Amino acid sequence: MPDLIDIILPLTLDQRALVLALALMADAVIGEPDWLWSRLPHPVVGFGRAISAASSWGNRRRYSGRRRRINGMLVITALVMLAFGVGGMIAGLAGLAPVIISAVAEGVIVTVLVAGRSLDDHVRRVAVALRAGDMTAARFHVSMIVGRNPDALDAAAMARASIETTAENLSDGVVAPGLFYLLFGLPGIIIYKMINTADSMIGYKSKDHFAFGTGAARLDDLVNLIPARITGFAIALAAPLKTPAAVVAMARDAGWHRSPNAGWPEAAMAAVLGLALAGPRQYGQRMSADREMNPAGRRAATADDVRAGLVIMWRAIGILVAGLLVAGMLSAGLV
Numbered sequence: 001m002p003d004l005i006d007i008i009l010p011l012t013l014d015q016r017a018l019v020l021a022l023a024l025m026a027d028a029v030i031g032e033p034d035w036l037w038s039r040l041p042h043p044v045v046g047f048g049r050a051i052s053a054a055s056s057w058g059n060r061r062r063y064s065g066r067r068r069r070i071n072g073m074l075v076i077t078a079l080v081m082l083a084f085g086v087g088g089m090i091a092g093l094a095g096l097a098p099v100i101i102s103a104v105a106e107g108v109i110v111t112v113l114v115a116g117r118s119l120d121d122h123v124r125r126v127a128v129a130l131r132a133g134d135m136t137a138a139r140f141h142v143s144m145i146v147g148r149n150p151d152a153l154d155a156a157a158m159a160r161a162s163i164e165t166t167a168e169n170l171s172d173g174v175v176a177p178g179l180f181y182l183l184f185g186l187p188g189i190i191i192y193k194m195i196n197t198a199d200s201m202i203g204y205k206s207k208d209h210f211a212f213g214t215g216a217a218r219l220d221d222l223v224n225l226i227p228a229r230i231t232g233f234a235i236a237l238a239a240p241l242k243t244p245a246a247v248v249a250m251a252r253d254a255g256w257h258r259s260p261n262a263g264w265p266e267a268a269m270a271a272v273l274g275l276a277l278a279g280p281r282q283y284g285q286r287m288s289a290d291r292e293m294n295p296a297g298r299r300a301a302t303a304d305d306v307r308a309g310l311v312i313m314w315r316a317i318g319i320l321v322a323g324l325l326v327a328g329m330l331s332a333g334l335v
Contacts, residue, residue, distance in 0.1 A: 010092070020182055023110035026107070072214055073215035080191055114173065126159070127310075128303075162306045167262075167313075175228075177189045257291070269312065274298060
């Protein structure tokens with residue numbers, strides 16, 4: 001009788017490495033086709049609905065801050081268990097088929113749940129609008145990818161915000177879900193996406209979610225601890241002539257970032273592009289006092305810098321794909 005691990009992880013580690021590499025390549029080519037997701041609900045939309053329903057139950061205004069905090073921890077625990085159950089069930093069903101069919105099924109799911117091409121599409125729209133001098137369009141597209149008020153941003157600030165998003169979401173949208181799939185299979189990647197979606201919806205420090213979202217925010221910080229650092233070094237390696245400067249910037253500046261994780265990829269990207277990223281930011285009516293990543297860099301970022309950041313992102317993904325292919329084939333005895 002197979003044990004639980006064999007059921008929820010039907011593929012071996014080397015097989016998952018190859019599946020992940022192929023899924024990242026498929027995502028780069030296909031992305032998230034509008035014709036498909038206009039007809040079917042995206043899995044992340046389902047996560048969001050579950051989180052919204054749980055928030056309506058546990059984050060009522062009449063509850064005290066302490067009760068909201070406890071409810072939030074109960075909710076994120078329940079959501080993780082739900083994600084584990086869904087991921088384990090899908091993996092178990094896929095595992096009933098021959099290995100090649102199981103690998104294809106898992107590869108399709110992983111392709112859907114990583115977001116390299118989607119990130120490129122959103123950020124590139126900002127670059128196109130900035131290059132055309134269309135500030136209205138640029139602000140609209142920036143509002144789709146950052147949480148701050150785009151009306152307060154000039155062209156250089158919008159370019160910097162887009163580059164920061166590229167660096168941070170390379171970690172959150174590609175490296176982290178990929179790592180969780182590699183180590184823990186479909187349950188791992190679905191659990192990660194549930195946690196990350198919960199953090200984006202209820203983990204921010206607003207009056208309504210400060211207490212309730214504490215559990216989601218802290219758990220998101222934890223699960224991104226290693227992926228963010230891997231991402232930073234992948235970005236550094238993507239520009240060999242700037243690798244030493246990027247490593248120095250990460251060691252010097254990452255700890256000053258408001259996030260325990262985002263500073264690593266942002267500091268590396270800042271050094272690679274010769275920019276100063278992060279720094280004071282306006283969220284609603286509040287101005288943060290954040291420190292800059294690579295403060296000696298220039299702040300006058302342009303549309304060309306945004307495009308250069310995307311090139312670095314794809315190089316970093318390429319490095320990871322190459323590593324996965326080599327490791328997977330060596331482990332499987334294919335080379």
